[in-house]
Structures are given as structure tokens and as C-alpha cells.
Amino acid sequence: MVMGSCADQDGVPNSVVPGITTGLSLGNADSADIDSSIYPTTSFAATTATSANSPTGSLVNAGTGACLDDTNWSTAQSTQMQIWQCTGGANQDWTLEPNRTIQNDYSVKCLDVSANSSSNPPIPAIQYDCNSSDPGQPYTLKWTLFPGLPPGYEIVNDHGMCLDVHGDWAYNGNTVDWYPCNRTGAQDWYLT
Numbered sequence: 001m002v003m004g005s006c007a008d009q010d011g012v013p014n015s016v017v018p019g020i021t022t023g024l025s026l027g028n029a030d031s032a033d034i035d036s037s038i039y040p041t042t043s044f045a046a047t048t049a050t051s052a053n054s055p056t057g058s059l060v061n062a063g064t065g066a067c068l069d070d071t072n073w074s075t076a077q078s079t080q081m082q083i084w085q086c087t088g089g090a091n092q093d094w095t096l097e098p099n100r101t102i103q104n105d106y107s108v109k110c111l112d113v114s115a116n117s118s119s120n121p122p123i124p125a126i127q128y129d130c131n132s133s134d135p136g137q138p139y140t141l142k143w144t145l146f147p148g149l150p151p152g153y154e155i156v157n158d159h160g161m162c163l164d165v166h167g168d169w170a171y172n173g174n175t176v177d178w179y180p181c182n183r184t185g186a187q188d189w190y191l192t
Contacts, residue, residue, distance in 0.1 A: 062190060064169075065086075067085070074127070077109070096143075102143055159178070167186075
């Protein structure tokens with residue numbers, strides 16, 4: 001089913017995000033890594049892109065109002081992502097791909113987990129080549145969206161970690177990490 005609109009914090013409905021559907025499955029996520037106290041396996045709705053017309057736009061953090069930003073318009077491997085005041089620049093445009101990757105439209109690299117690690121959070125959220133032939137990447141690059149605090153979604157990687165604004169601090173250049181999911185605004189994102 002295509003997601004309908006939901007009310008924003010100001011009560012104004014958000015528009016439908018084309019190409020996003022909900023279901024009762026984690027897709028390819030490893031359910032052993034998903035915290036069942038936050039996402040009970042019988043009641044959550046996992047969300048993935050399923051359309052050839054993949055949703056594209058700025059990923060805005062609901063807690064800070066800032067955008068997920070490719071630091072300094074970098075095309076380098078392993079550049080850590082940050083938040084920055086939304087500018088409308090291509091370095092803040094992201095595409096939610098049907099193969100469950102999130103690709104930056106400027107660098108043409110995918111959101112990834114630093115060092116393919118799921119230990120010792122916070123773990124830097126980096127960009128890396130979108131290469132499905134890399135044996136480590138098909139696991140770490142995959143994401144699932146879970147309904148978060150309205151109007152957002154939590155972006156959960158297959159290690160069960162959420163994309164998180166470090167410390168929930170709203171300043172330009174603050175780092176973005178993967179952190180255990182905790183249902184806060186620092187982990188809520190919406191596409192504009």
C-alpha cells in the first residue's frame with residue numbers, strides 16, 4: 001500500500017512519498033539485530049522503496065531541522081556525513097533506491113557504516129562506492145525505514161542501528177552516526 005499523508009508537527013499533512021510502500025517485513029534486515037523492545041516483530045511496519053521512480057530529495061532531521069549533508073561536497077571514500085542548514089544543494093539530495101541503498105546525488109556514493117562495524121557506537125555514517133560486488137557492502141549499505149515520531153522515519157541499517165545526529169545538537173557540521181535506536185528526534189528523518 002502506498003503511504004498516505006500524515007500530519008506534520010504543525011498539523012499540516014505531509015505529501016505522499018511516491019515509491020515508498022509499507023509492509024510487515026524487515027526485507028533483508030537481520031531480525032536478530034533489531035531491538036524487539038523498540039520494534040516488536042509482530043507490530044512494526046518496515047518500509048522500502050519499490051518503484052523504478054525512487055524517491056529523491058533532502059533528508060531532513062526532525063530533531064534539528066537540518067539536512068543530511070555530504071561534507072564539503074566530497075566525492076572521497078569514507079567521508080563522514082554531517083548535518084547542515086538545508087540549502088537545496090545537490091550534496092544534500094539523496095535517493096532511496098529500490099535495492100535498499102541510500103545514494104547521494106552529488107557524490108554518487110552510498111550511505112554506509114564506517115569499517116563495516118556494528119560494535120562500539122556511535123559508528124560514523126560515511127559515504128562509500130555503491131558496489132554490490134563488494135562482499136561487505138550488501139550487508140552494511142542496506143536500510144529499512146520504520147515509522148518514527150511524526151513526521152519522520154527512522155533509517156535502520158541491517159546491524160539494527162539508527163541514523164543519528166550526534167548528541168541531537170543542531171549546529172552546522174555536527175556529525176551523523178549509526179547509534180542504537182532510541183526513538184528520539186535525533187533519529188527521525190523525512191524526505192522533502
